[in-house]
Amino acid sequence: MSALLEVCNLEKRFGPVRAVDGVSFTVDAGEVLALVGESGCGKSTTGRCLLRLIEPSAGEVRFQGEDVLQLRGRGLREWRRHAQIVFQDPFSSLDPRMTAGQMIGEPLYVHRLCGRQEIDGRVAELLERVGLTAADGRRYPHEFSGGQRQRVAIARALATGPQLVVADEPVAALDVSVQAQIINLMQDLQQHTGVAYLFISHNLALVSHLADRVAVMYLGRIVELAPHEALFRAPRHPYTEALIASIPVPDPTQRAERRLLAGEVPDARHIPAGCRFHPRCPHAFERCRAQEPPLLDCGSGQHAACWLVEADTQAR
Amino acid sequence: MPVVSVRDLAVSISRGGGRFRAVDGVAFAVDAGRTLALVGESGCGKTMTALAMLRLVPPVARIEGGEVILRDRDLLRLSEREMQDVRGGDLGIIFQEPLTALNPVYTVGEQVAEGLRRHLGLRPREAWSRAVEQLQEVGIPNAARRAHEYPHQLSGGMRQRAMIAAAVACRPALLLADEPTTALDVSVQAHILDLLRRLQAERDMALLLITHDLGVVAEMADEVAVMYAGHIVERAPAPALFGRPAHPYTRGLLATVPRLTAEARPPRLPSIGGAVPDLAHLPDACGFLARCPEAGEACRQSIPLAEIEPGHWARCVCATEGAE
Numbered sequence: 130m131s132a133l134l135e136v137c138n139l140e141k142r143f144g145p146v147r148a149v150d151g152v153s154f155t156v157d158a159g160e161v162l163a164l165v166g167e168s169g170c171g172k173s174t175t176g177r178c179l180l181r182l183i184e185p186s187a188g189e190v191r192f193q194g195e196d197v198l199q200l201r202g203r204g205l206r207e208w209r210r211h212a213q214i215v216f217q218d219p220f221s222s223l224d225p226r227m228t229a230g231q232m233i234g235e236p237l238y239v240h241r242l243c244g245r246q247e248i249d250g251r252v253a254e255l256l257e258r259v260g261l262t263a264a265d266g267r268r269y270p271h272e273f274s275g276g277q278r279q280r281v282a283i284a285r286a287l288a289t290g291p292q293l294v295v296a297d298e299p300v301a302a303l304d305v306s307v308q309a310q311i312i313n314l315m316q317d318l319q320q321h322t323g324v325a326y327l328f329i330s331h332n333l334a335l336v337s338h339l340a341d342r343v344a345v346m347y348l349g350r351i352v353e354l355a356p357h358e359a360l361f362r363a364p365r366h367p368y369t370e371a372l373i374a375s376i377p378v379p380d381p382t383q384r385a386e387r388r389l390l391a392g393e394v395p396d397a398r399h400i401p402a403g404c405r406f407h408p409r410c411p412h413a414f415e416r417c418r419a420q421e422p423p424l425l426d427c428g429s430g431q432h433a434a435c436w437l438v439e440a441d442t443q444a445r
Numbered sequence: 446m447p448v449v450s451v452r453d454l455a456v457s458i459s460r461g462g463g464r465f466r467a468v469d470g471v472a473f474a475v476d477a478g479r480t481l482a483l484v485g486e487s488g489c490g491k492t493m494t495a496l497a498m499l500r501l502v503p504p505v506a507r508i509e510g511g512e513v514i515l516r517d518r519d520l521l522r523l524s525e526r527e528m529q530d531v532r533g534g535d536l537g538i539i540f541q542e543p544l545t546a547l548n549p550v551y552t553v554g555e556q557v558a559e560g561l562r563r564h565l566g567l568r569p570r571e572a573w574s575r576a577v578e579q580l581q582e583v584g585i586p587n588a589a590r591r592a593h594e595y596p597h598q599l600s601g602g603m604r605q606r607a608m609i610a611a612a613v614a615c616r617p618a619l620l621l622a623d624e625p626t627t628a629l630d631v632s633v634q635a636h637i638l639d640l641l642r643r644l645q646a647e648r649d650m651a652l653l654l655i656t657h658d659l660g661v662v663a664e665m666a667d668e669v670a671v672m673y674a675g676h677i678v679e680r681a682p683a684p685a686l687f688g689r690p691a692h693p694y695t696r697g698l699l700a701t702v703p704r705l706t707a708e709a710r711p712p713r714l715p716s717i718g719g720a721v722p723d724l725a726h727l728p729d730a731c732g733f734l735a736r737c738p739e740a741g742e743a744c745r746q747s748i749p750l751a752e753i754e755p756g757h758w759a760r761c762v763c764a765t766e767g768a769e
Contacts, residue, residue: 167630168601274720304486304657309701309716316713331630335703338711361707375635377660379702381683384664389639390632393600 131194133158133325134179134212134293139188141174145398148174149185150349153424158292161319161326163336165372166346167394172329175346176295179327180212181205192293210240213286217298219278223270229256229281230266236288255284258321260314276307280314287318297329312339334376337361342430345369348397348405354424355431365433367410404436412437447474448618448651449498454511456490456497458724465725467493467506469675470750475619475651475668482654482662482683484698485672488721491655494672495623498653499538500528516618534564537617537650541624543604547596553580553607554592557614564615579610583640602633606640613644620645623655638664659702663687671695674722674732677750681757691753691764694733731761739763 132155141149149171156162164172178185181197190197192208200208216222223232233255234248243251253263259280270278279299286294296315300308316339319326330336336343343360345353345368353366364370371390392409395401401408407417416436424432425439456468468490475481483491496502498513500520513520515535520528532538540546548556557576561567567575573592581588583606596604605625612620622641626634638661645652654665662669663683670680671692679692690696697717719736728734731744743762750760759765 167632276720304721305659305701306486306698306717307720309703309714310718312703313713313716332703333631334705337706338703338714358707358709361705371632373705375631376705377631377635377638377658377664379659379663379687379699379704381663381666381687389635393602393633394630 132156133160133193134327135189135191136175136179137189137191139175139178139190140186141171141178141183142186147349147397147400149178150400152188152346152349152351154344154351154354156293156325156327159319159323159325161328161339161341163328163330163340163343164346165330165333165336165343167331167372169348169394169397170346171349171397172346173297176214176297176327176329180209180214180295182214206240210236210242210289211291212293212295213289213291214295214297215279215282215286215299218302219275219282220270220302222282223278225270228267228269229261229273229284232281233266233284233288236285240289242289251288255288258287258318259284260310274307275303276310279303279311283311283314283318287322287324290322291324293325293327295327295329298331299328300335301331308335315339333361333372345372348394348400350405350434351424352406352435353431353433355427355433356429359429359431365427365431365438366406366435367412367437368406369433404434447476448516449653450474450512450514451494451498452512452514454494454497454513455509456493456502456506457509458493458506460505460725463725464507465727466509466675467724468497471511471672471675471677473668473670473677473680475653477618477651478645478649479667480645480652480654480665481668481670482656482666483670483672484656484659484662486657486698486721488724489672490675491672492623495621495653495655498621499532499536500525501532530564533560533612533617534615535618537612537615537620539605539608539612539620539622539625541627543601543608543628544596546608547604547611549596552593552595553599553604553610557592557607557611560611560614576610576614579614580607583607583610583613583644584636585610601629602636605629605633605637609637609640609644613648613650616648617650619651619653621653621655624657625654626661627656627658634661641665659699671698674727675724676732676760677758678733678760679758680750685754685757689757691757691759692733692761693737693739693763697736733761 134156137153139149139152152175166172177183179190230252234252237243237248252266256266261280300311340357342356344351347368353369403419404417404422407413422434422436424434427438452472454471457464458467471494485491497508554576557579558572561572561575577588577592580592585591585606626637666683669683669686670677673694679695700715731748734740734744748760750758751765752758753764
């Protein structure tokens with residue numbers, strides 16, 4: 130079976146900054162792929178590039194085999210019907226002068242998905258599906274709480290019946306008690322509609338609850354890509370390991386001496402030679418300073434960009 | 446004797462012609478060398494509590510009453526001039542976003558030295574060299590050179606270290622940290638928490654940590670106070686709060702925190718239904734009433750904070766009955 134979305138060597142430069150520096154992955158139909166990493170790693174830029182909200186500098190994006198980067202005019206509009214986005218901040222992603230109903234109805238109108246008479250009915254259906262009421266359609270964003278606004282943004286994204294939704298930190302701006310509601314809603318919707326999510330987040334603990342596969346980004350590149358269980362049970366890249374270790378556990382009896390990652394993320398204008406993680410890596414050896422590792426196969430779908438993987442394979 | 450004790454603190458906010466209580470009857474104390482975490486979601490009043498202690502509430506807010514005793518002086522009774530000596534002196538402050546809290550037109554060295562001149566009366570040269578030492582102590586490499594840099598030239602983590610340096614330079618008795626790691630990545634957060642712990646231990650400082658992150662609380666706090674809708678709804682030593690949470694809100698909050706799982710099909714995240722109530726229309730009842738799975742008739746009255754086991758307090762009818 131071919132993938133729904135294939136991203137190949139995607140690059141985005143902002144002047145001297147290599148924000149996305151050769152990223153490749155696939156998303157299958159109905160799958161949740163999480164793209165995780167710390168601020169500045171290029172995860173949001175990747176999401177925006179593949180929807181062509183910003184234009185990538187190089188690379189390939191294929192959706193059901195079609196080259197997304199070549200699309201113009203009507204073709205591009207058609208692509209947007211299949212791929213939608215939910216942004217982090219529902220305070221700035223909703224138009225304050227439009228009602229919830231107008232915002233959810235607009236994509237239906239733009240893509241001519243139903244007749245004018247049917248729009249109100251469709252909007253009401255979508256509102257109910259995200260846990261709001263038809264009457265909420267007449268309200269403006271400022272009348273909603275943060276969690277409700279994010280529900281409106283999700284309804285808007287789902288209005289066109291997309292096959293892929295890029296969710297860019299969809300719950301990072303919400304309180305924890307509301308976060309869980311939104312995550313559960315997104316999971317229900319996925320089961321109901323079969324939509325695939327590219328779930329972009331900095332929160333590994335959150336991602337561990339809903340991802341089928343996880344891609345970890347560091348300085349513009351994917352350093353590990355693995356099925357959920359393998360990544361959290363046996364991470365193969367030292368950066369993934371460090372990220373998992375640095376999450377504080379909400380249990381005072383488990384205060385552990387944590388192995389902290391040395392140094393800070395380098396400036397994306399001066400990406401280190403060799404493995405980009407080597408200056409902070411506790412296991413770095415000669416080869417890591419000289420040669421950048423590609424994503425190496427660790428078996429059962431797990432890949433890590435680390436020379437230790439190769440050393441391990443040879444040892445066996 | 447505690448370094449700081451807050452009693453019956455109340456702050457009101459005016460909105461649309463009316464006034465409502467954003468902080469109501471808040472009380473706690475922190476001993477030297479100990480950490481109290483004030484936890485809650487946005488709008489619960491935790492930051493307003495901190496601002497009231499600093500006497501920095503915004504114009505729409507008013508301190509209605511209470512006491513903030515810092516080393517036997519009631520801060521709420523001091524003149525603004527005396528208060529200026531307290532802020533940055535006996536009372537150090539760290540805010541969430543170092544980029545807005547630090548002054549962009551002064552170098553970080555100047556911002557640390559300023560407090561040393563003002564509060565300790567050091568001469569400029571002496572203040573500068575102490576500032577450099579302080580920057581070094583909080584883990585800024587090449588501190589002598591970096592002291593000449595402006596906030597925008599530092600990374601987020603280094604900026605937060607600089608702010609910590611400015612906050613602790615005059616050896617405050619109490620350090621008030623409002624979401625000190627919320628704007629930072631997890632790997633940087635771990636370093637900053639370590640630094641705060643180290644400084645606190647070395648200087649026997651009392652730390653009031655304000656945060657929404659229960660992971661950070663578990664990592665740092667000796668005692669925890671959970672706020673909801675302007676009230677402290679539960680207060681307990683950290684092991685008791687995490688091990689035997691008594692208030693349904695605390696239990697809900699602990700359950701909703703996503704924890705790392707490697708299970709292939711993790712169970713659904715538990716959530717708390719509804720949303721935080723509008724403080725302007727709070728009924729004369731338990732503030733959690735509308736969202737509480739255990740609510741009954743007895744909850745339709747204002748509920749006092751009651752001790753359910755030594756040192757463990759909860760503002761809940763059910764928790765109090767359970768204890769009896």
